[in-house]
Amino acid sequence: MAGLMEAITSLAKRRGIAFQSSEIYGGLRSSWDYGPLGVELKRNVKDAWWRSMVQLRDDVVGLDAAIIMSPRVWEASGHLEVFTDPLVECLNCHQRFRADHLPGVHAPQSGHEEDETTVDMHERPTCPNCGHHDFTDPRNFNLMFKTHMGPVVDEANAVYLRPETAQGMFVDFVTIQSVSRKKVPFGIAQIGKSFRNEITPGNFIFRMREFEQMEMEFFVEPGTDEQWHDYWIEQRRRWYLDLGLREENVRLREHDADELSHYSKRTVDIEYRFPFTDWGELEGIANRTDFDLKQHEKFSGQDMTYFDQDRDERYHPYVIEPAAGVDRALLAFLIDAYREEEAPTAKGGTEKRAYLALSRELAPVKVAVLPLSRNERLTPEARAVFDLVKAEWMCDYDDAGSIGRRYRRQDEVGTPYCVTVDFDTLEDRAVTVRERDSMAQERLPVANLVTYLAERL
Numbered sequence: 140m141a142g143l144m145e146a147i148t149s150l151a152k153r154r155g156i157a158f159q160s161s162e163i164y165g166g167l168r169s170s171w172d173y174g175p176l177g178v179e180l181k182r183n184v185k186d187a188w189w190r191s192m193v194q195l196r197d198d199v200v201g202l203d204a205a206i207i208m209s210p211r212v213w214e215a216s217g218h219l220e221v222f223t224d225p226l227v228e229c230l231n232c233h234q235r236f237r238a239d240h241l242p243g244v245h246a247p248q249s250g251h252e253e254d255e256t257t258v259d260m261h262e263r264p265t266c267p268n269c270g271h272h273d274f275t276d277p278r279n280f281n282l283m284f285k286t287h288m289g290p291v292v293d294e295a296n297a298v299y300l301r302p303e304t305a306q307g308m309f310v311d312f313v314t315i316q317s318v319s320r321k322k323v324p325f326g327i328a329q330i331g332k333s334f335r336n337e338i339t340p341g342n343f344i345f346r347m348r349e350f351e352q353m354e355m356e357f358f359v360e361p362g363t364d365e366q367w368h369d370y371w372i373e374q375r376r377r378w379y380l381d382l383g384l385r386e387e388n389v390r391l392r393e394h395d396a397d398e399l400s401h402y403s404k405r406t407v408d409i410e411y412r413f414p415f416t417d418w419g420e421l422e423g424i425a426n427r428t429d430f431d432l433k434q435h436e437k438f439s440g441q442d443m444t445y446f447d448q449d450r451d452e453r454y455h456p457y458v459i460e461p462a463a464g465v466d467r468a469l470l471a472f473l474i475d476a477y478r479e480e481e482a483p484t485a486k487g488g489t490e491k492r493a494y495l496a497l498s499r500e501l502a503p504v505k506v507a508v509l510p511l512s513r514n515e516r517l518t519p520e521a522r523a524v525f526d527l528v529k530a531e532w533m534c535d536y537d538d539a540g541s542i543g544r545r546y547r548r549q550d551e552v553g554t555p556y557c558v559t560v561d562f563d564t565l566e567d568r569a570v571t572v573r574e575r576d577s578m579a580q581e582r583l584p585v586a587n588l589v590t591y592l593a594e595r596l
Contacts, residue, residue, distance in 0.1 A: 310439075
């Protein structure tokens with residue numbers, strides 16, 4: 140399984156999906172840049188989520204809230220007090236670690252890592268750096284990035300980079316409900332950057348200090364929250380499967396009572412079988428009750444209730460929250476799509492073929508146009524075909540190297556279809572279309588190409 144992650148990280152760097160940030164300066168730990176193909180893949184993941192959660196529904200609307208919010212927001216939400224991890228230092232090498240992630244220590248962890256964790260350090264933890272067993276006592280370390288707004292650096296001007304996108308949806312609840320004229324039940328969805336000063340980030344893009352979230356707060360009438368929670372658990376599980384994750388690699392995990400976040404009545408994680416953790420969280424679906432709206436009402440003095448005209452009463456809605464990480468979802472889709480097989484060569488032998496069996500919806504490039512050779516007669520025709528398809532889909536044009544190698548390059552990044560322009564095209568105005576997974580080829584007129592691809596993409 141370690142070999143699989145090596146293959147994925149190597150592919151990601153070699154093909155411009157994701158690579159270490161600030162690499163020419165030695166890199167910055169747990170900070171990653173998305174290259175040309177990574178940008179497209181990430182955008183496709185977000186677009187698929189938005190289409191499912193907002194575009195195809197009439198009960199969810201969107202929001203793009205500010206990253207830096209009033210510090211009172213984080214006081215009300217509890218982040219200033221309990222958004223901590225237990226930090227310890229090895230007394231031998233003086234490296235610092237998150238205590239509940241040390242080998243030999245087993246402690247419950249919240250899916251959102253927002254509640255204080257009690258760690259029994261008598262379990263003889265082992266330092267991953269030097270192998271010793273002696274550590275300082277755990278102390279709580281707040282995960283929020285702190286900065287200052289304005290020219291004066293003092294506590295009066297302290298602000299925080301948001302550790303989650305959720306709070307923007309809670310503080311804007313009354314405004315969004317009013318302007319959208321939505322009735323409960325309805326949701327507010329948001330995609331955006333969050334920041335957590337993780338003690339032990341790692342495993343490529345699985346755990347980062349700067350990451351992107353896809354969250355939705357679904358406001359429901361108290362008493363209907365449990366049914367809506369079950370509904371969203373299944374909706375979100377199905378989303379991953381519909382986009383290509385294999386069912387045997389996806390599971391649901393119920394949070395035990397002692398690991399529930401301070402706001403949660405019930406939380407269920409959607410987990411994926413990652414090579415480096417066995418099972419790791421993809422998404423948490425929490426029943427947050429009316430905790431957040433009541434807290435913001437208490438701290439702001441503003442009425443955060445909803446007036447139900449049908450019942451002629453006001454109440455604080457309960458909230459069901461599906462919260463997913465864009466980067467983790469992208470990583471799971473990459474891992475699950477990676478395939479290696481022996482494929483036939485033009486000379487009658489076989490060679491290893493590595494390809495990404497990504498869903499058509501997620502593939503960074505949908506179509507590649509490949510002239511049979513870099514020839515002055517073929518190039519204009521190939522460029523004309525490229526101009527035809529690039530208006531419809533994200534496409535690539537590649538004329539460097541043998542056609543076999545170019546097929547392999549496109550397979551490796553998950554391009555579903557390759558269109559080959561050859562010398563016969565000059566006579567019959569037809570091209571050869573090759574499908575990624577089966578490598579089956581079909582010849583068809585250029586005039587029918589867009590329709591043919593549209594039916595399959």
